[in-house]
Amino acid sequence: MFRNQITICREGWYYLVVLGFIVSGAVLREINLLVILAGMMFGPFIINWWIVTFTLRKIDVRRKLPEGICAGDLLVVDLQATNARRRLSSWAVVARETIRRDEDARGDTRSVAVMFPVIPAGDSVQVSYRGRLMQRGKYQFGPLRISTRFPFGLLRRTITLPRTDSLTVCPRLGRLTPKWSQIVESKTLGSQRSRRRHGLHEGDFYGLRDWRSGDSRRWIHWRTSARHGSLTVRQFEQQRNQNLVLILDLWQPLRPTQQHVDNVELAVSLAATVIVDLCRRGGSQLIVATAGGRAKRIRGAASMVLLHEAMEHLASVSADHEDLLPDLMQRTLDVVQPGTQTVLISTRATDFSDTARFAETWDDPRKRNIISETVCCDVSNHELNEYFQVE
Numbered sequence: 001m002f003r004n005q006i007t008i009c010r011e012g013w014y015y016l017v018v019l020g021f022i023v024s025g026a027v028l029r030e031i032n033l034l035v036i037l038a039g040m041m042f043g044p045f046i047i048n049w050w051i052v053t054f055t056l057r058k059i060d061v062r063r064k065l066p067e068g069i070c071a072g073d074l075l076v077v078d079l080q081a082t083n084a085r086r087r088l089s090s091w092a093v094v095a096r097e098t099i100r101r102d103e104d105a106r107g108d109t110r111s112v113a114v115m116f117p118v119i120p121a122g123d124s125v126q127v128s129y130r131g132r133l134m135q136r137g138k139y140q141f142g143p144l145r146i147s148t149r150f151p152f153g154l155l156r157r158t159i160t161l162p163r164t165d166s167l168t169v170c171p172r173l174g175r176l177t178p179k180w181s182q183i184v185e186s187k188t189l190g191s192q193r194s195r196r197r198h199g200l201h202e203g204d205f206y207g208l209r210d211w212r213s214g215d216s217r218r219w220i221h222w223r224t225s226a227r228h229g230s231l232t233v234r235q236f237e238q239q240r241n242q243n244l245v246l247i248l249d250l251w252q253p254l255r256p257t258q259q260h261v262d263n264v265e266l267a268v269s270l271a272a273t274v275i276v277d278l279c280r281r282g283g284s285q286l287i288v289a290t291a292g293g294r295a296k297r298i299r300g301a302a303s304m305v306l307l308h309e310a311m312e313h314l315a316s317v318s319a320d321h322e323d324l325l326p327d328l329m330q331r332t333l334d335v336v337q338p339g340t341q342t343v344l345i346s347t348r349a350t351d352f353s354d355t356a357r358f359a360e361t362w363d364d365p366r367k368r369n370i371i372s373e374t375v376c377c378d379v380s381n382h383e384l385n386e387y388f389q390v391e
Contacts, residue, residue: 003160006052012154015045044152052157055148058084059119061095063141065165068311071136071172077112080126081146083119090119092150102138102316136171136268136315140164170311171272172265174390183387184242184341184375208232243285245336246274247328249346250292250319259380263347264319266379270388271345272314279307287335291328293318299335323357325350330360333367342374349378 008016019041026034064078079095096113114127133139142164149156208221211231219233248271252260271288278286279302288298288310294317300306325346336342344350352358352371361367377387 004157006049006155006157009149009153009156012045012048015041015154019045045154048152048154051151052148052155054088055090055093055150056146056157056159059090059093059146059159060084061144061146061161062163063097063144063165065141065167068168068170069133070170072132072134075131075133076128077130077141078126078128079114080124081116081119082124083121085121087121089121090116090148092117093119093146093148096145096147097142099133100140101135102140133169136169136265138316139167139169141167168312168315171268171314172390173276174269174273174388176273176277177387177389180387184343208234243337243340244274244278245287245289245332245340245342246271247325247332247342247344248288248290248292248314248317249325249328249344249348249350250290250317251323251325251347252319252321254321256319260319260347263380266384266390267345267347268314268317269390270377270379270384272311273388274343274345275307275310275314278302279304279310285337285340287332287340288313289328289332290314290317291320291324293320295324295328297332319347326358326361329358329371330367333361333364333370336370340370342370343377344374345377345379347379349380350376352376 019038022034022038022041025031026038059081061079061081064080066076069075081093081095083090093116094113095116096111098109098111100109112129114129116125116127119125144161144163145158146161147156147158208224211233215233221232221234224232248267250264250267252264275286275288278284282302284302286300286302286306290296290313296313298306298310298313352374355362358371361371
């Protein structure tokens with residue numbers, strides 16, 4: 001539903017006060033010159049009313065948001081204004097909108113305004129504004145309010161366009177150090193892991209070698225073969241695909257401090273970085289389980305589809321003061337296949353040898369074997385910088 005209103009600006013009220021004094025003096029003193037001056041001053045006010053009314057006629061503004069960004073990344077929003085009139089351009093049109101984070105209980109909003117200096121008749125003009133959203137979550141953009149005070153600034157006409165869009169801000173990503181890979185790999189020595197040789201488009205090229213029977217013709221490096229007088233092929237490294245179960249324990253006390261809040265965000269960032277790294281490589285099976293305000297389990301092949309689903313969930317997942325980890329471990333390990341690496345990312349130190357806390361898990365020999373090989377990562381430990389660094 002469109003809303004349309006015309007208001008008097010502050011400068012317009014000053015103008016009317018002066019006009020009132022002149023009219024009062026003209027009536028009380030019966031001075032003809034003041035009557036003429038008052039009539040002349042009514043002219044700009046009426047002209048301003050007519051122009052602001054006409055300027056926004058058949059003006060439409062649409063926004064274009066990025067498909068998705070991470071917290072702290074540069075946000076670029078495009079606003080396109082279209083003047084559907086055949087004649088007469090629109091001048092000094094201001095588009096203003098609000099940005100609100102859904103998870104913000106206080107309902108805080110931020111207002112952004114941009115100006116279109118001129119919108120030619122029958123044409124479109126695009127302007128952009130930039131900023132950074134430092135918190136993950138879902139944000140609502142809108143509604144759009146377009147207004148103008150052109151040309152005298154005495155009156156303002158505002159039209160509200162009920163056009164809203166949402167944007168998911170994913171967790172901030174970081175960088176996994178080589179030490180992280182060493183620790184995860186060391187826990188998987190002797191376990192069953194799927195192996196396969198990658199083809200031309202799957203492996204990493206690192207050298208050349210002589211032709212062998214069974215090599216694909218696509219691998220032939222013709223320039224080197226011509227120079228050496230014998231067939232030479234590209235050689236690709238043999239990679240290993242590792243299935244992974246990633247468990248995210250987002251616990252914080254009932255009255256958390258800022259450090260507790262920071263630990264939650266750090267744990268989510270680490271989990272998101274691990275998922276992005278695995279999905280970009282592909283070829284693995286991934287299970288993501290979270291214990292927090294929104295407990296959920298995501299399962300599937302490491303791919304862009306699963307990455308999108310996982311990042312959507314991590315963008316809005318929240319912490320909880322209850323201990324949900326034992327129940328989550330019990331339900332998640334039910335679907336874990338042998339040879340799958342399990343990693344726990346938690347905001348607190350976790351002792352899996354606590355048989356009272358993890359009683360149901362320890363009663364099952366298969367789960368007991370898995371939990372004993374689980375890699376635990378406590379983000380509250382200062383040694384985390386050796387494995388993960390937020391960019």
